[in-house]
Structure formats: C-alpha cells, structure tokens
Amino acid sequence: MIQKIVFFFELKSFGVCAWWARKLGISSSKVRLGFIYSSFIALGSPLLIYLIMAWILEHKHYFKLQRRRRNTIWEL
Numbered sequence: 837m838i839q840k841i842v843f844f845f846e847l848k849s850f851g852v853c854a855w856w857a858r859k860l861g862i863s864s865s866k867v868r869l870g871f872i873y874s875s876f877i878a879l880g881s882p883l884l885i886y887l888i889m890a891w892i893l894e895h896k897h898y899f900k901l902q903r904r905r906r907n908t909i910w911e912l
Contacts, residue, residue: 852889 853871857864874882892899 852886852893855893 853867854864856867860867871882871886
C-alpha cells in the first residue's frame with residue numbers, strides 16, 4: 837500500500853521544483869532545499885503549497901488562456 841502511494845507521488849507530483857528552477861534560472865536542488873527548510877520553519881505548510889502547485893502543473897492546460905491569432909495585413 838505504501839509503495840503505491842510513493843509511486844503515485846513520484847509520477848504525479850514531482851516536477852514542481854524543476855519547474856520553479858527553470859523559471860527562476862537556478863538549480864533545482866536549491867529549490868528543493870528551500871522547500872525543505874521552509875517546511876521546518878513553517879511547520880509543514882509549504883508541503884500543502886507544493887501539492888497545490890503540483891496539481892496546478894498537472895492541470896495547467898485548463899488554466900491557459902486561449903489567444904486568438906491576429907491576422908496580419910498580408911492575410912487580409
């Protein structure tokens with residue numbers, strides 16, 4: 837049972853730190869350390885934030901705005 841839970845989280849929720857690292861231009865290990873240290877300081881609340889961000893990243897195609905491509909003057 838525990839292995840199934842661990843396997844689920846390895847497949848679904850990891851990638852948040854890598855995404856933040858790409859956005860910020862830093863190493864993903866530094867972002868992971870930031871989550872770990874902030875979890876100790878804030879008594880685990882960053883873990884909830886991490887899981888929310890993982891869910892948003894998993895379902896980000898629902899949140900993207902549909903941009904309409906504008907016609908150029910040459911396409912008129």
